[in-house]
Amino acid sequence: MNKVAVYRKEHFNAAHRLHNPLLSDEENEKIFGKCNNKNYHGHNYDLIVKVVGVPNPMTGYVMDMKILSDLINSEVLDKFDHKNLNLDTKEFAILNPTAENIVIVIYNLLRDKIDNKLDLKIRLYETERNFVEYPC
Numbered sequence: 001m002n003k004v005a006v007y008r009k010e011h012f013n014a015a016h017r018l019h020n021p022l023l024s025d026e027e028n029e030k031i032f033g034k035c036n037n038k039n040y041h042g043h044n045y046d047l048i049v050k051v052v053g054v055p056n057p058m059t060g061y062v063m064d065m066k067i068l069s070d071l072i073n074s075e076v077l078d079k080f081d082h083k084n085l086n087l088d089t090k091e092f093a094i095l096n097p098t099a100e101n102i103v104i105v106i107y108n109l110l111r112d113k114i115d116n117k118l119d120l121k122i123r124l125y126e127t128e129r130n131f132v133e134y135p136c
Contacts, residue, residue, distance in 0.1 A: 001054040006062045008049045010072050012081035015042040016097040019086075040084060045102075046125035047076065049110065053118040063118060075109040099126045103134040 017040045018032040028036045035041065049072055053062045083089055085097040091105045103124040114120055125131040 003052055003054055004062050005050055005052045006065065006068075007051075008065060008068050008072060010047045010049070010069075010077060012045050012047065012077050013042060014045060014080050014083050014085050015040040016085040016092070017041070018096055018098060020096060040086070043126050046131075047072070047106065048123040048125075050121040050123070051114065051118050052121070053115075063114070068114075071110060071113050075113060076106050079109075099124055099130065099132045100134075103132045107134050 016035075017037060018035040019028050020031075023031070049068065051063045051068065055062050079089060079091070080102075085092040085102070091109075092101070095101050095105070103122050106124065107120065107122045110122070111120055121133060121135065123131055123133045
């Protein structure tokens with residue numbers, strides 16, 4: 001059967017601080033640099049959600065994009081947009097909010113809500129030049 005990939009692009013803004021409490025302040029500064037700013041810093045994240053599957057013969061859809069959009073809004077944007085990830089979210093209360101960790105968290109938030117017969121991939125742009133993808 002012919003698989004098709006559908007994509008939904010979203011955007012959110014969030015602040016964070018990269019910091020490992022098991023390391024000294026000097027070690028955190030050396031590893032994370034400006035991203036270890038004790039007063040936090042922000043990013044304008046671009047999120048791309050890719051869903052792959054065989055189109056449903058009745059609808060022609062791999063997945064209804066309105067449903068996908070609603071899921072992204074309720075499971076990701078409502079939780080992370082205009083938030084301090086370290087302070088305002090349970091997902092990053094003890095997990096360092098690196099781009100790598102954020103993309104895994106987003107994947108896990110969405111995976112259970114999307115039919116298992118569909119493949120899911122998340123791409124997160126932290127800047128225009130830096131992005132992460134999960135799974136690889």
